[in-house]
Amino acid sequence: MSTATKSERLSTTSAGRPRAGRPHRFEKSATTRKIDKTGGSFDGRFGEDVSRPDDMLPTHRRTVAATDTQIRFGSGESSLGTVLVAQSEHGIRAILIGDDPDALPRDLRDRFPRAQLIHGGAGFDRIVARVVAFVEASQSGLDLPLDPQGTAFQQRVWEALRNIPVGQTASYSEIARRIGAPKAIRAVGSACAANAIAVAIPCHRAVRSDGSLSGYRWGTERKRALLDREAKR
Structure with a gap:
């Protein structure tokens, strides 16, 4: 992967994207806003047991890979809002969704502060287009390698999520x-909140025991929209 010029590197104010043509803003519930502030706290309704397994490290809110060097990123528009796609040399590192195109690159920087973030690059628009198409029709699957970063426990949860059928x-x-880990119900919820690869690691398919929707990092309305689409496949 080639070394980026200084002008390519991310600044916190340079990642604006066209806002025209997007649907209404997806409002976040109080629970989701709480998740945003804490990095993985929920409203306590996952279950009574708050046991934390040994491989759920205290740093689970923000896992940083020491070997991070370069992550390329770009954004596209979808019916769910702006979709930011980030890719390392190993695969898709993040799929972030939101209403504010300027906030998503800042979120990416916060998640991977040791990485050199590079906007765009040769052929990256095609990667972004493939991911946006997948977000619009997740039942079609995403034929790209993933590179999720997390604790051993989080990786187990994310793999279980990927095994939930569309x-x-x-x-x-x-x-x-x-x-x-049957006693680690709340830790499972925190792992879902820590997931940086929306839709491809389908934390939107995790629900409460009664089938109702709980908090979703990218907004409960988006969670409902994704589940409704998949139910109609």
């Missing part, structure tokens, strides 16, 4: 049982 959901307690 059109189906699983409760946090069920996911905890599937990964062999």
Whole structure:
């Protein structure tokens, strides 16, 4: 991967994207706003047990890979809002969704502060287009490698999420049982909140035990829209 020029590197104010043609803003619930502020706290309704498994490290809110060098990123527009796509040399590192195109690159920087963030690059628009198309029709699958960064426990949760078939959901307690940590219900919820690869690691398919929707980092309305689309596949 070639070395970026200084002008290519990310600044916190240079990542504006066209706002025209987007649907209404997706409002965040109080629970989702709480997640944004804490990096993974929920409203306590996942289950009564708050046990934390040994591989759920205290630093789970922001995992930084020491080997990060370059991450290329770009944004596109979807019916769910702006989609930021970030890719390392190993695969898709992040898919972030939001209403504010300027806020998403800042979120990316916060998640990977040791990385050199490079805007765009040769052929990267095609990667962004493929991911945006996938967000619009997740049942089609994403034929790109993923490079999720997280603790061993988070990786187990994310793998379990990827094993939930399109059109189906699983409760946090069920996911905890599937990964062999039945008492770690709230830790499963925190792992879902820490997921940086929206839709491709489908944390939107995690629901409460009664089937109702809980907080979603990118807004409960988006979670409902994704599940409604997948149910109609």
